[in-house]
Amino acid sequence: MKKKNSDNRKKTGAWGERKAAEYLATHGLQILETNIHTPYGEIDLIGMDNNQLVFVEVKTLKSKPFGDPEVSVNSKKKDHMVNSALHYLQDRNLMDCEWRIDVVSLDVLPAKPIDFHWFKNAINE
Numbered sequence: 001m002k003k004k005n006s007d008n009r010k011k012t013g014a015w016g017e018r019k020a021a022e023y024l025a026t027h028g029l030q031i032l033e034t035n036i037h038t039p040y041g042e043i044d045l046i047g048m049d050n051n052q053l054v055f056v057e058v059k060t061l062k063s064k065p066f067g068d069p070e071v072s073v074n075s076k077k078k079d080h081m082v083n084s085a086l087h088y089l090q091d092r093n094l095m096d097c098e099w100r101i102d103v104v105s106l107d108v109l110p111a112k113p114i115d116f117h118w119f120k121n122a123i124n125e
Contacts, residue, residue, distance in 0.1 A: 016060025017044050020104040023116050029054060038091075040083035045104075053099040055085045057123075060106045078123045 021031050029047040036043040045056035057077070081101050089095050101123040107115040 012060055012062060013058070016106050016108070017058045019060075019106060019114060020056070020058040020116070021045055024056065024104065024118070027118070029056075036084075036088060038084040038087040040087055041080040043081070043084050043088060046088070051098060053089075053094065053097050055081065055088070055099065055101045057081055057101065057103045058106070059103065060108060062108045081123050 017034065021034065024045070024047060025031055029049050031045060031047045033046040034044065036046060043055050044058040047054045047056060085099065085101055089097065089099065100121045103119040103122040105117045105119075107117075109115075
């Protein structure tokens with residue numbers, strides 16, 4: 001049973017990341033990379049907003065038993081995102097560039113259009 005739930009979560013997450021990338025692109029973010037793995041975790045999306053590098057955490061929920069999707073970005077996840085971003089910047093010799101971490105949440109409820117929320121500069125180092 002756990003494997004099936006895990007597979008469903010992965011499929012939902014991948015679908016949400018594609019939808020978020022489409023949404024962000026139509027709102028001016030140039031998507032550069034997706035699903036970047038670091039020793040600290042995965043970065044869902046990396047984009048460019050004007051001259052600022054943007055690391056994006058995507059949260060997708062099909063129901064709201066625990067509230068809005070962005071609520072699941074807890075302090076542990078924030079630490080992973082900051083450390084992943086810093087690793088990416090250091091690994092690519094980009095420590096001098098301007099950057100931020102955003103969160104995009106998708107509410108995917110039955111019989112309703114997808115509700116996107118883009119929280120710019122949601123996580124500070």
